[in-house]
Amino acid sequence: MKSIVVLISGSGSNLQAIIDACSSGFIPGKISAVIANKANAYGLVRASDAGITTQVLSHKTYASRDHYDEALIDAIDQHQPDLVVLAGFMRILTPAFVQHYAGRLLNIHPSLLPKYQGLNTHQRAIDAGDTEHGCSVHFVTEQLDGGPVVLQAKVPLFSDDDVATLSERVHEQEHRIYPLVVRWFCQNRLQQQADQAWLDGNILAANGYA
Numbered sequence: 541m542k543s544i545v546v547l548i549s550g551s552g553s554n555l556q557a558i559i560d561a562c563s564s565g566f567i568p569g570k571i572s573a574v575i576a577n578k579a580n581a582y583g584l585v586r587a588s589d590a591g592i593t594t595q596v597l598s599h600k601t602y603a604s605r606d607h608y609d610e611a612l613i614d615a616i617d618q619h620q621p622d623l624v625v626l627a628g629f630m631r632i633l634t635p636a637f638v639q640h641y642a643g644r645l646l647n648i649h650p651s652l653l654p655k656y657q658g659l660n661t662h663q664r665a666i667d668a669g670d671t672e673h674g675c676s677v678h679f680v681t682e683q684l685d686g687g688p689v690v691l692q693a694k695v696p697l698f699s700d701d702d703v704a705t706l707s708e709r710v711h712e713q714e715h716r717i718y719p720l721v722v723r724w725f726c727q728n729r730l731q732q733q734a735d736q737a738w739l740d741g742n743i744l745a746a747n748g749y750a
């Protein structure tokens with residue numbers, strides 16, 4: 541059974557999807573801890589309700605990004621995770637942090653990467669007049685939102701969409717693809733090798749839509 545540590549900053553709906561998938565046995569893994577950089581992150585309530593150890597590590601009490609990430613590594617490594625899952629963890633990570641977890645660090649991003657790296661992805665897709673949008677699960681590398689994509693899901697973007705309607709549609713897909721990718725990892729089927737993601741011994745192309 542793989543040990544998973546999940547990092548969050550907010551609502552934690554993706555965390556909930558992964559909690560549910562572990563409980564049902566869909567993911568052969570156990571969430572050993574949920575760590576948030578914000579004390580009011582609702583995901584902490586979701587974790588406590590599920591009987592999962594939680595910790596708040598506020599970035600505000602550290603002088604630099606380097607110091608915070610060192611403390612974060614210490615907190616995470618107490619749980620000896622096989623996998624670290626970023627689920628709406630809204631911080632840029634230092635190269636030292638990313639290197640420490642190379643090959644066992646996953647993120648979900650609300651766009652069809654490589655489109656719309658960074659913030660405000662839904663508004664940017666609307667402003668660009670896109671007719672489709674989506675989400676991507678990827679391994680994390682030092683390149684922000686640039687690591688190898690494992691799985692993406694597309695949604696339609698309608699002319700009367702606003703950020704709320706679009707983000708709800710994307711979230712539904714996030715809750716489908718993130719547990720699936722975590723399941724693959726925990727089944728030892730998914731690996732990162734340099735800038736490529738491999739599933740069952742095959743290189744995954746960047747646009748593998750679910």
Ligand code: GAR
Pocket residue numbers: 550551552553554555583627628629630648649650658675711714
């Ligand atoms: C998700 O939409 C996720 O893709 C996004 O934050 C949201 C968290 O929702 N992540 C990023 O923007 C990372 N750059 P949740 O807290 O309900 O899971």
